[in-house]
Amino acid sequence: MKIKCILIDDEPFALNLLEDDLLSFDQIEILQKFHAPVDVVDYLKNHSVDLIFLDIQMPEQLGTQFVRDLEDPPLIIFTTAYHQYAVEGFELNAVDYLLKPISKERLTAAIRKVADIMTLRNKQVVEKDHIVVHVEYKKTKIFLQEISYIEGLKDYVKIYLVDRPVPLLTRSNLRGMEKLLPTGNFLRIHNSFIVNKNRIKHCTVAKLALPEVELPIGKKYVKNMEQFQTKGPASKDNSIR
Template sequence: MQLKCVIIDDEPLALEVLKQHMAQISFLQLVQSFTDAVAGEAFLANQPVDLLFIDINMPDKKGTDLVQSLAQKPMIVFTTAYKNYAVEGFELDALDYLVKPISFERFARAAQKALELSQLKRSVKPVDDCLYVRSEYQLVKLPFADILYIESVEDYLKIHLATGRPVMTLMTMKAALDKLPPGQFERIHRSYIVSLSKIKSIINRKVALVNGVELPVSNSYVDVVRSWRR
């Protein structure tokens, strides 16, 4: 399998390092590279690729803004000299985040993630019954039927399962809801999403689950919970 790649970085030296790293990995094919973010954006609008390595902090356009503007988003690996951009990058479902100077070993790990994700996507049936999340440097498959509830913990989500220990992943609540099947999961609090099939009872403003856990219902979601009783 070959992954078609584009690199966008306004620093010529950093761009050259990425090109050298890429040349050493057989399954990566460099289609084009740009030091101009606007030119790179125009190219991607007409030439979809599999994988994009892009700097976040560029003078003509931020990498995060460029990614958001793309109608067809490839797998994204952000590169930057600033660690504090990591959360912003992952909120855009970035595959990885590389801090400069980027070693070949770290670049190769990101490339391997891209290959594994691409292979998995090709093997997954169009209609699936699982949630896929990145946790501890691997892609984890979580059947919807196993999820009890999802808890927001700062920048992470803690996915509580009927069997096994919880799974931690860097994702927003909104991103999780977008990936979950409608009608099977509902948000009841800024910090909680529940599986409707795992609810045992609703008492006042608490939702009791089949495993004995009780979760609060916040003011914003009281009407949602009340609608289940109609």
């Protein structure tokens, strides 16, 4: 299980040092580094991030305030030279609070906590055969096998069901939907689309065909399709051509 993370720190030296330390952990995948929280908001809307390593005292915005402003924050590990924010950090449900300079032992313990949380979450998701979302102000139960694909529209998503021409509309984003859906059954193929693997008929490098529609494949998601080619449903039609 890979832990997809981003790093935020206004000090380049501290950022590079943390990156070097994290490279020794096989389960950590560093997606991106940032020098200010303001650059991260749009990134989180379009990318699935499990964990943020976050400095606190930064010129444009405190790391704690940044977390408060996020609607659906990933897991957070604060990395700071200041102990006085510790209580506030844990009030924000941070996984850990690491004081600089960060020792290898403390970093290891923090990552182990994240791995344990993600393992528990994945187990809970896999055991589910449905999701519950708000549709027209009512909680609606949707069985996973009924979902064909999901389209992201900024702060809303459209959920297209098998044999239902009109999609369900719910207030969320694709990153939030990814957290609800088991990765064994669903695949992100574009900034705007998640598909049910079992509905894929065939695909090229640029587009994917479901029984009812063709969808584009984003360049940065081609790798996901290669993974699907080897690990997805067994079918001679499920190949990248």
